[in-house]
Amino acid sequence: MNIASLAPLAVVLPILGAALTFLLIRQPRAQRTVSIALLSLTLLLECLLLASVWNGGTSAVNIGGWLPPWGIVLVVDQFSSLMLVVSSAVSLAVLVYATGQGMADGDSDAPVSIFHPTYLILVAGVSNAFLSGDLFNLYVGFEILLTASYVLMTLGGTGPRIRAGVTYVVVSVVSSVLFLIAIAMIYGATGTINMADLAIKLAELDQGTRNLLHVLLLVAFGIKAAVFPLSFWLPDSYPTAPAPVTAVFAGLLTKVGVYAMVRTETLLFPGDTFNTPLMVAALLTMVVGILGALAQSDIKRLLSFTLISHIGYMVFGLAMSSVAGLGAAVFYVAHHITIQTSLFLVTGLIERRAGSSSVDRVAGLAKLSPLLAVLFFIPAMNLAGIPPLSGFLGKLGLLQAGVQLGTPLAYALVAGGVLTSLLTLLAIARVWNRAFWRKPEDAEHPDPVLLAVPGGKDAGDRAGQQKTTLLPRTMVGSTLGLVLFGVALTVFAGPLFRVAGQSAGEMLDRTAYIHSVLGDDAPVPAFAQPAPQGEGR
Amino acid sequence: MSVNLTLLTVMGALYACGIYLLLERSLTRVLLGLMLLANATNLLILATGGYAGLAPLFDKATDPRDYNDPLPQALILTSIVISFAVTAFMLGIIYRTWVLARQDEIQDDAEDRRVAETPSFDAEDDAVIPVETSEFPLVAAGPADTADGGGPEETVRAGARHMPAAEAAAEEQPGSRTVDPDPEGGQK
Numbered sequence: 001m002n003i004a005s006l007a008p009l010a011v012v013l014p015i016l017g018a019a020l021t022f023l024l025i026r027q028p029r030a031q032r033t034v035s036i037a038l039l040s041l042t043l044l045l046e047c048l049l050l051a052s053v054w055n056g057g058t059s060a061v062n063i064g065g066w067l068p069p070w071g072i073v074l075v076v077d078q079f080s081s082l083m084l085v086v087s088s089a090v091s092l093a094v095l096v097y098a099t100g101q102g103m104a105d106g107d108s109d110a111p112v113s114i115f116h117p118t119y120l121i122l123v124a125g126v127s128n129a130f131l132s133g134d135l136f137n138l139y140v141g142f143e144i145l146l147t148a149s150y151v152l153m154t155l156g157g158t159g160p161r162i163r164a165g166v167t168y169v170v171v172s173v174v175s176s177v178l179f180l181i182a183i184a185m186i187y188g189a190t191g192t193i194n195m196a197d198l199a200i201k202l203a204e205l206d207q208g209t210r211n212l213l214h215v216l217l218l219v220a221f222g223i224k225a226a227v228f229p230l231s232f233w234l235p236d237s238y239p240t241a242p243a244p245v246t247a248v249f250a251g252l253l254t255k256v257g258v259y260a261m262v263r264t265e266t267l268l269f270p271g272d273t274f275n276t277p278l279m280v281a282a283l284l285t286m287v288v289g290i291l292g293a294l295a296q297s298d299i300k301r302l303l304s305f306t307l308i309s310h311i312g313y314m315v316f317g318l319a320m321s322s323v324a325g326l327g328a329a330v331f332y333v334a335h336h337i338t339i340q341t342s343l344f345l346v347t348g349l350i351e352r353r354a355g356s357s358s359v360d361r362v363a364g365l366a367k368l369s370p371l372l373a374v375l376f377f378i379p380a381m382n383l384a385g386i387p388p389l390s391g392f393l394g395k396l397g398l399l400q401a402g403v404q405l406g407t408p409l410a411y412a413l414v415a416g417g418v419l420t421s422l423l424t425l426l427a428i429a430r431v432w433n434r435a436f437w438r439k440p441e442d443a444e445h446p447d448p449v450l451l452a453v454p455g456g457k458d459a460g461d462r463a464g465q466q467k468t469t470l471l472p473r474t475m476v477g478s479t480l481g482l483v484l485f486g487v488a489l490t491v492f493a494g495p496l497f498r499v500a501g502q503s504a505g506e507m508l509d510r511t512a513y514i515h516s517v518l519g520d521d522a523p524v525p526a527f528a529q530p531a532p533q534g535e536g537r
Numbered sequence: 538m539s540v541n542l543t544l545l546t547v548m549g550a551l552y553a554c555g556i557y558l559l560l561e562r563s564l565t566r567v568l569l570g571l572m573l574l575a576n577a578t579n580l581l582i583l584a585t586g587g588y589a590g591l592a593p594l595f596d597k598a599t600d601p602r603d604y605n606d607p608l609p610q611a612l613i614l615t616s617i618v619i620s621f622a623v624t625a626f627m628l629g630i631i632y633r634t635w636v637l638a639r640q641d642e643i644q645d646d647a648e649d650r651r652v653a654e655t656p657s658f659d660a661e662d663d664a665v666i667p668v669e670t671s672e673f674p675l676v677a678a679g680p681a682d683t684a685d686g687g688g689p690e691e692t693v694r695a696g697a698r699h700m701p702a703a704e705a706a707a708e709e710q711p712g713s714r715t716v717d718p719d720p721e722g723g724q725k
Contacts, residue, residue, distance in 0.1 A: 143619045147626070154630065162633050162634055162637060163643075166564060166630055166634070166643060169630065170559070170567055170571065173571050176619075177575060181578055183582075184609075188584070295652055
């Protein structure tokens with residue numbers, strides 16, 4: 001039996017876990033065990049999937065025995081299995097972190113009992129979106145993860161979270177409606193929603209119809225991925241959620257949007273029709289996002305803006321539609337999921353230790369907690385792209401591909417990429433200087449917890465509270481694990497780049513994907529190139 | 538493929554009303570707008586299945602144009618369930634907003650307002666370096682300078698340091714350059 005035929009389990013296991021944890025809602029200990037065990041099992045399965053795809057190539061699973069163009073099909077190829085492994089590893093770390101937080105303080109603010117089932121459903125939705133080989137199933141995957149994310153975003157139902165949640169829900173629903181409209185129109189035009197079948201049939205449509213469908217899909221996914229003109233909802237809504245929730249949202253949700261954009265560009269509408277607008281959008285996303293980050297004083301908001309800005313790099317890689325560019329983009333997605341999540345987790349720890357996440361109030365952490373400083377420093381430098389780390393390698397790959405392409409616009413993007421990298425360093429260095437290096441006495445509004453003399457009277461006695469653990473071991477441990485995973489991405493960058501490059505080659509070639517779904521005698525249309533336009537390459 | 542004109546008109550009207558309502562500031566209207574959009578989209582999907590009113594039953598003898606495509610109807614069913622869940626959740630949120638704030642309107646983002654109102658002056662980076670413009674020398678706050686007889690400046694203890702009273706008073710003002718009105722609000 002082929003291991004790839006177990007692919008549906010990547011969706012089924014988390015959903016099963018959600019059902020179980022929902023039944024165990026009164027036993028937090030059992031809930032924790034079940035959710036962590038099932039998520040680890042899912043991760044293991046996905047590693048096996050990656051290995052099997054590595055050896056045996058792309059494969060497809062027909063759900064319910066319906067044959068491909070009609071039934072739902074799950075496709076495991078290198079890109080989707082790589083995304084699955086990275087996303088599950090990250091969500092496992094965040095889950096451990098969240099349980100650590102829940103155990104450390106009885107958590108009056110967030111109902112932890114609801115957290116586990118919802119979180120597992122979110123993971124199931126993400127897996128479903130990555131595996132789906134069918135547009136409508138992709139929509140369902142998006143809806144599963146979005147509905148779970150609405151609940152997680154408004155956990156506890158405090159005023160600011162509800163306010164942020166409203167924006168988030170409305171924007172997400174609008175993007176989903178756009179996606180659904182696109183699906184309806186695509187079905188009306190071609191009579192199929194199977195992605196491999198669409199790859200063949202869309203090529204037969206005339207250019208105007210293709211452009212309409214293409215733009216609809218790109219706008220819908222662009223909202224989810226937070227590409228520049230459609231990104232304003234993100235920094236408003238993400239930072240108010242609880243720290244682990246923000247971390248997993250920042251790591252995964254926008255990347256699912258990027259994943260869908262990659263599929264749209266490579267599988268459904270190959271060719272370079274929209275490369276120029278995409279490149280302009282990528283440039284604006286990078287620069288405008290990072291300029292927003294520079295204006296922030298709250299670390300979480302600052303990180304949300306860097307998140308938007310770095311989405312620009314991925315769109316840049318995608319818009320080049322060359323193997324080098326797309327491969328670098330795939331690598332960058334894997335890198336960025338890990339790094340952005342670990343930075344948000346560390347920010348959660350900073351908030352616990354220092355009582356605030358505003359750089360006006362936090363100070364002197366390097367002395368108070370050197371471990372925290374190291375945990376922040378490594379992913380922060382990685383995000384900015386300091387040489388030995390994976391952020392540097394990803395950016396280097398993108399810039400090389402840009403130079404290879406050699407159009408004026410590509411050079412503009414290369415320059416924009418370097419500028420964004422420098423500005424990221426500036427933004428991160430500001431946080432570092434203020435929160436970690438200066439003395440607590442120099443802060444504008446130092447939190448009392450920072451001024452307490454360490455050792456003697458401990459900080460725990462403020463406002464008559466019971467002494468709480470400021471840095472619980474589970475939380476620090478899971479953050480450390482994720483930071484190490486980020487470092488491992490650097491150490492194993494060679495093999496990872498090879499996987500990324502191969503998956504990019506496969507995606508641009510499309511033969512493996514279409515043949516695995518529709519059988520080996522399905523025709524693979526050549527790129528439906530439009531009449532050659534100015535873009536001379 | 539022929540299309541039912543009535544359905545098409547209804548769909549257009551639903552989209553128009555939905556988008557209009559979506560742009561309102563009242564949450565209940567926004568929700569109604571979302572519901573209209575979802576239903577308009579359902580009609581759009583239905584229209585792709587062929588002429589409305591035909592049976593989706595397959596029989597070898599029937600001409601393909603005489604029956605309806607059943608797949609869009611299955612899609613609509615799924616999308617109805619999804620929009621049902623989202624509507625229920627939105628209603629919950631709206632109720633919660635009402636309980637918390639006694640209003641049914643989208644509220645401004647406090648942190649965003651704060652950043653927008655912050656002048657480009659940054660307390661740490663752009664702190665004033667006293668420039669001697671008058672014949673009465675200004676004295677920078679610091680122990681070294683007080684020795685030269687510039688007159689003792691009134692200071693206030695803040696944390697472990699002393700700061701000039703005038704500055705401290707400025708920081709206590711709501712809407713001052715470094716304090717957000719409610720340090721605890723908007724961060725929880």
